Amino acid sequence: DTYLNPNYSFDNFIEGDCNRLARSAGFAVAQRPGLTSFNPLMVYGGVGLGKTHLVQAIGNYIRNHFEDKVVMYVSSEKFTNQFINSIRNNVLQDFTDFYMKVDVLVIDDVQFLSGKEKTQDTFFHIFNHLHQLGKQIIMTSDRPPRELQGLQDRLLSRFKWGLTADLQTPDFETRIAIIQKKLQAEGIFIEYDVIEYVAHSVNTNVRELEGVIISLMAQASLTRQNIDVELAKNTLKNIVMNEEKEVTIDTIQEIVADFFTISIADLKSKSRKKENVYPRQLAMFLAKEFTDLPLKSIGYHFGGRDHSTVIHSIQCVNELMGSDSDVEETILKLRSYFK
Ligand code: ADP
């Protein structure tokens, strides 16, 4: 038993800017285990960002493409428990032999080994043994190796022998793609408006995003109700936004930049291009409405502009809003993300 979950594959791991390096390094390792310079491969990132999915996808790929290779996936917690039991039962040798025989070792959440000196000693020996034989080692951690306190230096220095790649919070496009893939897999249709709303509102991690999609899908199929933005909003309120979130200027900038698919740097820049000026003015307008910041401070957050620029921006938006129904609609939509 390799403890791999066959549902985690590269096919259903959505690629985006947030995970491109880790994914392609992972795929390279999957195709040539032990033969790339990515050994060990260390994938790190916060909770729910796809570490387990990615490393299990590597394991599954190897198992499906290399029949003779023994792939072992284990969480660091389980590894530790097995180690402790093997000591208790006087079978430590069996334990180490077992791990020294694998061709691919995937060990998840190594931050858990922190402070566990004896477990680390044994892992160190297993690691060295496998690495010398050119066996592939793949690890995950919730933080970069340099921040792994409580891990022995000799282990940390070995972690850096190969490649360290991070998983970041998925960007807006990736969130859209993940939602669409999920809906497609379940054969459920939901209006694009709603997908967009969810992608804007849930920008923490993929696990949370999936939670929201699952309850939306459940509502759609159980109640046979059409899922609209209003319903999505209520669902969201019940799961993610149970604590009142304070709207910060950073959130406003993120959401507005996402909305217009420009970068936050462009939003704050000196650029006078129309595609940047309008979103920037809107973002200042929303910052005035949803934060308590004085105008001067809002200007400061937009590339050090002065308060008269902020006033001017707010006036522009007010005028546009009265004369252009598209602008009005955009503002209503953006406002709905903060309420
Ligand atoms: P972690 O181990 O980093 O806490 P997981 O690998 O358990 O996160 O991922 C949480 C959930 O999000 C899983 O259901 C996983 O399938 C899904 N997920 C994460 N990243 C992606 C992605 N890029 N594409 C599709 N699903 C993803």
Ligand code: MG
């Ligand atoms: Mg995990």
